[in-house]
Amino acid sequence: MRRIAFALLPLCMIGVLHAAEPSARARQLAQDAIIVDTHIDAPENAIGDWNDLTGSVPKREFDYPRAKEGGLDVPWMSIFTSAEEDQAGKAWTIANLQIDFVRSLATRAPDKFALLLSPQDVEKNIGKIMLPMGMENGAPIGDDLSKVQFFFDRGIRYITLCHGEDNRIADSSYVDTAKWGGLSPFGEKVVAEMNRLGIIVDVSHISDDALRDVLRITDVPVIASHSGFRHFTPTWKRNLPDDLAKDIAKEGGVIQIAFGTVFLDAKQSKEWGEKRAQMGAMKKAGKSQAEIEAFDKQFAKDHPAPVLHVDTVLDHIDYAVKVVGIDHVGIGSDFDGVSGELPVDLKSVKDFPVLVDGLLKRGYSEADIRKILGGNMLRVWTAIEAKAEKH
Numbered sequence: 001m002r003r004i005a006f007a008l009l010p011l012c013m014i015g016v017l018h019a020a021e022p023s024a025r026a027r028q029l030a031q032d033a034i035i036v037d038t039h040i041d042a043p044e045n046a047i048g049d050w051n052d053l054t055g056s057v058p059k060r061e062f063d064y065p066r067a068k069e070g071g072l073d074v075p076w077m078s079i080f081t082s083a084e085e086d087q088a089g090k091a092w093t094i095a096n097l098q099i100d101f102v103r104s105l106a107t108r109a110p111d112k113f114a115l116l117l118s119p120q121d122v123e124k125n126i127g128k129i130m131l132p133m134g135m136e137n138g139a140p141i142g143d144d145l146s147k148v149q150f151f152f153d154r155g156i157r158y159i160t161l162c163h164g165e166d167n168r169i170a171d172s173s174y175v176d177t178a179k180w181g182g183l184s185p186f187g188e189k190v191v192a193e194m195n196r197l198g199i200i201v202d203v204s205h206i207s208d209d210a211l212r213d214v215l216r217i218t219d220v221p222v223i224a225s226h227s228g229f230r231h232f233t234p235t236w237k238r239n240l241p242d243d244l245a246k247d248i249a250k251e252g253g254v255i256q257i258a259f260g261t262v263f264l265d266a267k268q269s270k271e272w273g274e275k276r277a278q279m280g281a282m283k284k285a286g287k288s289q290a291e292i293e294a295f296d297k298q299f300a301k302d303h304p305a306p307v308l309h310v311d312t313v314l315d316h317i318d319y320a321v322k323v324v325g326i327d328h329v330g331i332g333s334d335f336d337g338v339s340g341e342l343p344v345d346l347k348s349v350k351d352f353p354v355l356v357d358g359l360l361k362r363g364y365s366e367a368d369i370r371k372i373l374g375g376n377m378l379r380v381w382t383a384i385e386a387k388a389e390k391h
């Protein structure tokens, strides 16, 4: 029966099936290794459309059953607020609601999930899905430095300094406004306070100048929680240029490769940049948020994402390893954050064995694969925590 069904499939589908069938060795390694994914946008989705992630939720890219199936151990939950939410005065409330959501997973299903506040607690929670929290956009801090401690106390362990627009802390790579020419004076204080507390500085999304400022100020390594290399997307400043990636590595940090097709594909990232510029112009011209969102939707329809495979992520990892070295590369998928625009064989947290299979086929040793999957990120987090003031 199986053979007949297989014969009826068009050739391209056979390719997809083949790619999605990782070897037993890859499955085993995915289960054995500690997989740390530094960017999953599940909490943001929960605010608009709550689902019980302790069970199966097929329309999402992260839930408990698929995390177990894929061998995922430490998915960082992104506490995301947009520039628009900040400007509407909603960032504080939305961030706190998302934190409540993540904490509730661990309290409702303590047999399945554990809130993770320190890398020292990974070992004792093996078997559970551990949930550290990273705040994507420092907007909820407002202009009050004491809120950095507040969010540390609520469990936040990294902060992406800004998102789609320049904020009170740093300039964004999505726009050319360069309000501060890098970090703001307040942003410099925020970075120092994060160092003091042991909150990781995440340099994804910030402008090149802001990244240079961060590296000048920080006492400890930094991470890029979900980024790619600009080498593959020359017009798109959201991805890192080689020289700054090398600087991150020189300071001991790690670059976590994102899986979204926009990070991987030159044409899509170029179109995406043009779309973003047009949306910025509409905003300046006084168009309503509804009009801008309608344009965004239509643009997505007119410019479908390319059909990519895991090889494009593997190419990115190969390149990253070549430029910054095996000790400075990890993974930050951006699952649940890129509208499903992902390689066809890397669609959700259950697909990590596909990535592992690809790494094995490209000749990486098991020890090196463990570094990429999570070892590097845990080393960096441990170093940052060790340098923090005891409190």
Ligand SMILES: [Zn+2]
Pocket (backbone or CB within 6 Å): 136, 205, 226
């Ligand atoms: Zn992001």
